Amino acid sequence: MPTYDEAESLPLLVAALDDVLAGLDDVLATLLVIDDNSPDGTAAVAEGLAADGAHRHLNIEVLHRKEKAGLGRAYIAGLSHLLERGGFDFVLQMDADLSHDPRHIPAMLQQAATADLVVGSRYLPGGATPDWTAYRRLVSRMGNLYARLFLGSRITDYTGGFNLFRTGLLEALDLAGLQAEGYGFLIELKYSALRTTNRVQQVPIVFVDRRVGASKIPRNTILKNLLLVPRVRFQGPPATGEPPRLVRSGSGTTSR
Numbered sequence: 001m002p003t004y005d006e007a008e009s010l011p012l013l014v015a016a017l018d019d020v021l022a023g024l025d026d027v028l029a030t031l032l033v034i035d036d037n038s039p040d041g042t043a044a045v046a047e048g049l050a051a052d053g054a055h056r057h058l059n060i061e062v063l064h065r066k067e068k069a070g071l072g073r074a075y076i077a078g079l080s081h082l083l084e085r086g087g088f089d090f091v092l093q094m095d096a097d098l099s100h101d102p103r104h105i106p107a108m109l110q111q112a113a114t115a116d117l118v119v120g121s122r123y124l125p126g127g128a129t130p131d132w133t134a135y136r137r138l139v140s141r142m143g144n145l146y147a148r149l150f151l152g153s154r155i156t157d158y159t160g161g162f163n164l165f166r167t168g169l170l171e172a173l174d175l176a177g178l179q180a181e182g183y184g185f186l187i188e189l190k191y192s193a194l195r196t197t198n199r200v201q202q203v204p205i206v207f208v209d210r211r212v213g214a215s216k217i218p219r220n221t222i223l224k225n226l227l228l229v230p231r232v233r234f235q236g237p238p239a240t241g242e243p244p245r246l247v248r249s250g251s252g253t254t255s256r
């Protein structure tokens, strides 16, 4: 979970995560907060939550980064850290601003039994963006349709950041080679996953707008992403079969 100035949201989200995890007996979860030295003290809040012992269903760890370097760099640092550490069957990626509701996690884990990637999608029946204006909905929907045109319709939400990856899939990707920023990073990450495996599932999600704090993703990335999509497609076609090295399944316990 990447954070930048999420001190207010984080305790609420951690409590909600703990509640959901309490109902998942076979899951051992670690929450890795990847903080870019947030001026509002998010990292200290996270350390406090890790130490207070009130959340019995997840371990909390904090990856401290020196300065704000953008969402893409934060994800690469966090994912590399988890892979180096090892021992995880799955990695769930989610925002810290309460836009991604933990109540969708059980359905994502269920789909993960037969998938290497489970995408949380706003653009499936049952998915929604209830707080958005018609204009913002249109821009996002058009952006995703554009991406699907080039990159394939297996994924209906290329720009969302609520996704579950089998660790073996992440190990097979060249994470350090991903270059895009912001929403572009999420498109590039998902497409490199599509190039590696065809075992992709989706779960509809209801995306709630942040209630506190400010958005950090610049809105002027539309043009950049228009160019990014064909460039990413040029890297190669989607995988048609499942790569043998990803077929091995989890070890019985499901960690995150």
Ligand SMILES: Nc1nc2c(ncn2[C@@H]2O[C@H](COP(=O)(O)OP(=O)(O)OP(=O)(O)O)[C@@H](O)[C@H]2O)c(=O)[nH]1
Binding pocket: 001, 002, 003, 004, 005, 006, 034, 035, 036, 068, 069, 070, 071, 074, 094, 095, 096, 097, 099, 209, 210, 214, 215, 216, 217
């Ligand atoms: N570590 C780190 N986290 C970041 C950075 N930029 C954004 N984030 C986090 O990434 C997640 C998504 O960023 P948001 O600002 O919510 O972007 P958004 O969802 O497009 O914008 P909103 O509509 O305001 O929610 C949040 O948890 C942020 O705190 C960054 O530079 N570094």
Ligand SMILES: [Mg+2]
Binding pocket: 095, 097, 099, 210
């Ligand atoms: Mg957000």
